[in-house]
Amino acid sequence: MHSELELDEQLDALDPLRHLRNDDELDLVPAQPPSIRNQTLQLSFPSAHVPDPVQISLLVDASPGCGGIAWPAGEVLSTYICRRGSLKGKNVLELGSGTGLVGLAAGTLGANVWITDQAPLLAIMARNVEMNNLSHRVSVMELNWGEPLASDLPRFDVILAADCVYFEPAFPLLVQTLDELAARGDPEILFCYKKRRKADKRFFNMLRKKFIWTEAGSG
Numbered sequence: 001m002h003s004e005l006e007l008d009e010q011l012d013a014l015d016p017l018r019h020l021r022n023d024d025e026l027d028l029v030p031a032q033p034p035s036i037r038n039q040t041l042q043l044s045f046p047s048a049h050v051p052d053p054v055q056i057s058l059l060v061d062a063s064p065g066c067g068g069i070a071w072p073a074g075e076v077l078s079t080y081i082c083r084r085g086s087l088k089g090k091n092v093l094e095l096g097s098g099t100g101l102v103g104l105a106a107g108t109l110g111a112n113v114w115i116t117d118q119a120p121l122l123a124i125m126a127r128n129v130e131m132n133n134l135s136h137r138v139s140v141m142e143l144n145w146g147e148p149l150a151s152d153l154p155r156f157d158v159i160l161a162a163d164c165v166y167f168e169p170a171f172p173l174l175v176q177t178l179d180e181l182a183a184r185g186d187p188e189i190l191f192c193y194k195k196r197r198k199a200d201k202r203f204f205n206m207l208r209k210k211f212i213w214t215e216a217g218s219g
Ligand SMILES: C[S@@+](CC[C@H](N)C(=O)[O-])C[C@H]1O[C@@H](n2cnc3c(N)ncnc32)[C@H](O)[C@@H]1O
Pocket: 065, 066, 067, 068, 069, 070, 071, 072, 073, 074, 075, 095, 096, 097, 098, 099, 100, 101, 116, 117, 118, 121, 143, 144, 145, 161, 162, 163, 164, 166, 170, 173
């Protein structure tokens, strides 16, 4: 397994300004790293339950928005679910999927997956589904946090969210969507995030009004 430090170093090498891009006070930093365009990463996640590691080919492209690259929490959550093993037959929804990485890992583990994000990210997610031959298990869907959920969605066993705590105005919207999903059938919610700034605390204070949680171990 990559350590979080190794992942950080890899991402820093790709985009040395990445920690500064979402800081509203540093408005001289370009919003997107122009260097990441149409690159394909080969990622491998060991699993104790199958002999071969889960392999994902991931197209990354920063042009549709920050979600178009691989974020550390996405790699950590993918590692976690692969270590836990099979998701055969489970219905899984991923919020803020970006490239779709975690949902693609869940699909490889046998789940029926809906990877979701805002409209600009849907094309890269669809290309990643195709590239990993997961069209039979992984669907791409627009889901804007805070908006009502489509009525024809199934009950979900697992909700995944990686690196979705970074933009303060979206905090109440994300809590609302998590709350609505939880009310539809009590799924397990696996939430992985990178501590960045003090404002993160506000998100967890909002979350605390609706949820209780425990910290996951290393799988
Ligand atoms: C930091 S990226 C993480 C992407 C991916 N989960 C990963 O770990 O690589 C955050 C994602 O949340 C999505 N997002 C932000 N605000 C959103 C909203 N209001 N509704 C839906 N998705 C949103 C972004 O488009 C982006 O893809």
